Amino acid sequence: AWGDNSSGQLGLGANAPELVANPSFVKIDPVESVVSGGGFVVAKLDNAELYAWGNQSCGRLGLADKKQDKTVWEPSMVVAAWDTAEAMNSAAKKQAAATAVGRSPSKQAIEDKQKEREDAAEKRKKT
Numbered sequence: 001a002w003g004d005n006s007s008g009q010l011g012l013g014a015n016a017p018e019l020v021a022n023p024s025f026v027k028i029d030p031v032e033s034v035v036s037g038g039g040f041v042v043a044k045l046d047n048a049e050l051y052a053w054g055n056q057s058c059g060r061l062g063l064a065d066k067k068q069d070k071t072v073w074e075p076s077m078v079v080a081a082w083d084t085a086e087a088m089n090s091a092a093k094k095q096a097a098a099t100a101v102g103r104s105p106s107k108q109a110i111e112d113k114q115k116e117r118e119d120a121a122e123k124r125k126k127t
Contacts, residue, residue: 001023002021005017005018006039007039007054008053008055008073010026010041011027011053011054011073012026013074014073027074028045028075031046039054040052040053040054042078049077049078050077051076051077051078052072052075053074053075053076054071054072057070061076063076079121
């Protein structure tokens with residue numbers, strides 16, 4: 001990874017410079033596919049797990065670790081409820097549609113969805 005690292009989107013750790021001129025190794029493998037956007041990256045591993053890093057404001061990366069930090073400097077696992085690219089894409093489309101019509105999910109709706117994710121993760125751990 002190289003380029004702008006102002007939001008931690010290169011996944012090189014908190015000590016990496018804001019601008020990385022030369023390609024550097026991101027400590028995550030084996031990666032099957034990668035998707036990136038303005039300030040974030042999501043990687044699907046060969047074992048189908050998803051990891052994300054970069055701009056985490058408003059919980060937008062869907063990480064299992066509920067960090068309050070706005071920047072996630074290293075690859076972190078995505079929660080179970082979003083553990084497929086299709087699920088993430090579906091959630092992104094719903095959010096975009098809500099925003100497009102001038103409304104966004106309420107705080108309660110976001111908290112309810114987070115509770116659903118936590119419950120699903122707990123259920124998967126028990127099975």
